[in-house]
Amino acid sequence: MPRYLMSVFGPTERTEFGDYGSKEEMLQAFADTGAFNEKLEKAGKFVFGDGLAEATTATVVDGRADQPVLTDGPYLESKEHLGGFWVIEAVDLDEALALATEASRACRGKVEVRPFQTAEDFQGLLDS
Amino acid sequence: MTSADEAVARAHQDEWARVVAGLARRFGDLDIAEEAAAEAFATAVERWPADGIPPNPGGWLTTTATRKAIDRLRRESHRDTKHQAAQMLYDDSVPEPTGPVEDDRLRLIFTCCHPALAMDARVALTLRLLGGLTVAQIAHAFLIPERTMAQRITRAKKKIKAAHVPYRVPSAEDVRSRLAGVLAVLFLVFNEGYLASAGDDAVRTDLSDEAIRLTRLLRSLLPDNGEVCGLLALMVLTDARRAARVSPDGALVTLGEQDRGVWDRAMIKEGHALVRERIAAVAAGAEPPGRYQLLAAVNAVHTDADTAAATDWPQVVALYDRLLTLDSSPIVRLNRAVAVAEVAGEESALAEIDSLATELDGYHAFHATRADLLRRLSRTEEARAAYDRAIELAGNPAERAYLSRRQAELEG
Numbered sequence: 001m002p003r004y005l006m007s008v009f010g011p012t013e014r015t016e017f018g019d020y021g022s023k024e025e026m027l028q029a030f031a032d033t034g035a036f037n038e039k040l041e042k043a044g045k046f047v048f049g050d051g052l053a054e055a056t057t058a059t060v061v062d063g064r065a066d067q068p069v070l071t072d073g074p075y076l077e078s079k080e081h082l083g084g085f086w087v088i089e090a091v092d093l094d095e096a097l098a099l100a101t102e103a104s105r106a107c108r109g110k111v112e113v114r115p116f117q118t119a120e121d122f123q124g125l126l127d128s
Numbered sequence: 129m130t131s132a133d134e135a136v137a138r139a140h141q142d143e144w145a146r147v148v149a150g151l152a153r154r155f156g157d158l159d160i161a162e163e164a165a166a167e168a169f170a171t172a173v174e175r176w177p178a179d180g181i182p183p184n185p186g187g188w189l190t191t192t193a194t195r196k197a198i199d200r201l202r203r204e205s206h207r208d209t210k211h212q213a214a215q216m217l218y219d220d221s222v223p224e225p226t227g228p229v230e231d232d233r234l235r236l237i238f239t240c241c242h243p244a245l246a247m248d249a250r251v252a253l254t255l256r257l258l259g260g261l262t263v264a265q266i267a268h269a270f271l272i273p274e275r276t277m278a279q280r281i282t283r284a285k286k287k288i289k290a291a292h293v294p295y296r297v298p299s300a301e302d303v304r305s306r307l308a309g310v311l312a313v314l315f316l317v318f319n320e321g322y323l324a325s326a327g328d329d330a331v332r333t334d335l336s337d338e339a340i341r342l343t344r345l346l347r348s349l350l351p352d353n354g355e356v357c358g359l360l361a362l363m364v365l366t367d368a369r370r371a372a373r374v375s376p377d378g379a380l381v382t383l384g385e386q387d388r389g390v391w392d393r394a395m396i397k398e399g400h401a402l403v404r405e406r407i408a409a410v411a412a413g414a415e416p417p418g419r420y421q422l423l424a425a426v427n428a429v430h431t432d433a434d435t436a437a438a439t440d441w442p443q444v445v446a447l448y449d450r451l452l453t454l455d456s457s458p459i460v461r462l463n464r465a466v467a468v469a470e471v472a473g474e475e476s477a478l479a480e481i482d483s484l485a486t487e488l489d490g491y492h493a494f495h496a497t498r499a500d501l502l503r504r505l506s507r508t509e510e511a512r513a514a515y516d517r518a519i520e521l522a523g524n525p526a527e528r529a530y531l532s533r534r535q536a537e538l539e540g
Contacts, residue, residue, distance in 0.1 A: 002292045091292075091294075092292040092293070092294040093242075093244060093291045093292050093293045093294065094293075094294050094298070096291075096292075097244065113291075114291075115290050115291045115292060117290075118290075121290065127204070
């Protein structure tokens with residue numbers, strides 16, 4: 001079954017209650033997201049998913065030279081960064097988009113849906 | 129044109145979408161489907177003049193295209209070639225169930241118009257895969273370089289494949305929402321051909337014809353859908369007036385000034401029949417009309433009058449009132465105001481239009497309508513200024529020519 005990455009983006013630095021307006025709102029979003037995850041697992045569509053620590057805690061490693069070069073901060077310079085994600089399995093894009101709609105509603109963020117490369121895609125690259 | 133050429137041209141019109149759609153189902157790949165269909169038509173161009181026109185051109189084309197597709201897969205596949213080809217040659221499997229209607233072309237329409245694709249990509253794919261227009265023709269019609277259009281189509285097909293956009297008709301409950309997007313694509317194609325500049329650019333006229341043809345196809349596939357019927361009626365009633373729309377010197381002629389003698393009576397008759405069909409359906413309990421049915425009804429009222437003065441304007445206002453309950457956008461309100469001017473006078477219409485000033489300041493038709501009302505109220509200086517602004521914003525030369533003439537006619 002095709003796999004999709006569902007990414008949620010948020011600000012570089014978070015406010016007191018994550019990106020939420022109040023503690024109540026934050027707790028409600030956590031609860032809704034938890035319920036959505038359970039539903040995904042029961043349907044056999046959940047591969048992996050979690051929230052990430054804020055983007056400022058990231059380190060970029062460039063190991064292409066003899067000595068690795070480390071840079072403090074996220075790879076992309078951007079106002080918004082990856083804040084959490086799911087890896088799901090869905091029969092096709094329509095199902096993935098329907099799940100992303102639920103995910104977005106649960107976590108209260110915009111969700112980007114992106115397909116994973118498939119074995120076929122790799123074969124295509126090897127054959128070319 | 130020889131009879132074989134004519135037969136190929138007719139088959140292209142009638143069978144292209146069917147051949148591509150059938151191949152897309154069988155091979156699950158739009159690229160293969162499109163290229164194999166193109167090769168089959170190219171073979172027909174070579175062979176039919178010599179061998180004669182086959183008794184069943186559609187069947188001949190499908191068989192030939194299928195062979196081409198298998199040849200291509202054989203050439204490309206490095207693994208298990210024989211097995212794969214054999215499987216495809218003997219694949220008589222029943223098509224997967226596809227929901228309310230099982231027609232390959234309907235699936236292709238919903239795939240090409242998938243909401244995950246950008247609007248311009250949907251339009252391009254629809255014209256290429258369902259309309260059979262060449263990439264060069266589509267690029268020319270939308271005034272962009274062929275290379276850009278080719279990239280747009282390639283990227284869209286790549287996304288369909290990589291993201292697993294389903295090749296199927298949406299479930300019954302999703303059809304309505306997804307169909308709105310399909311109709312929007314067809315209407316956009318139609319308008320692109322209809323609102324084209326004054327020049328007799330055949331390809332842009334072809335776009336309107338193509339949109340009508342595709343809407344007819346959609347209607348044959350979804351005969352009970354009111355909005356599909358409404359869109360077809362709207363297009364037919366609009367296109368019927370094409371010949372009267374531009375004067376010999378290339379200026380736009382407004383509805384009120386058109387020579388109604390050159391309107392296409394057969395098309396008007398067809399459009400009226402479609403509108404009546406919907407009125408009867410709604411009276412018999414079908415759901416209330418949507419925006420295309422209401423716009424078609426407005427156009428039916430216009431084309432029903434022998435002279436502009438004989439137009440049933442209260443009926444037009446009533447239809448716009450119903451449209452407002454579905455879509456209260458400023459454009460609908462602007463069009464409604466035009467009819468209001470005929471029923472309640474220019475003053476009330478102007479008051480309504482002026483309330484849209486902030487939202488529509490950048491829209492030429494807003495200033496043109498305003499200018500016309502001011503002219504009729506003999507507020508010449510204000511009219512002149514409004515025409516200036518309309519001319520500045522108008523996108524096509526026919527419209528500018530009309531507005532300039534109107535402005536020149538102002539007294540004082």
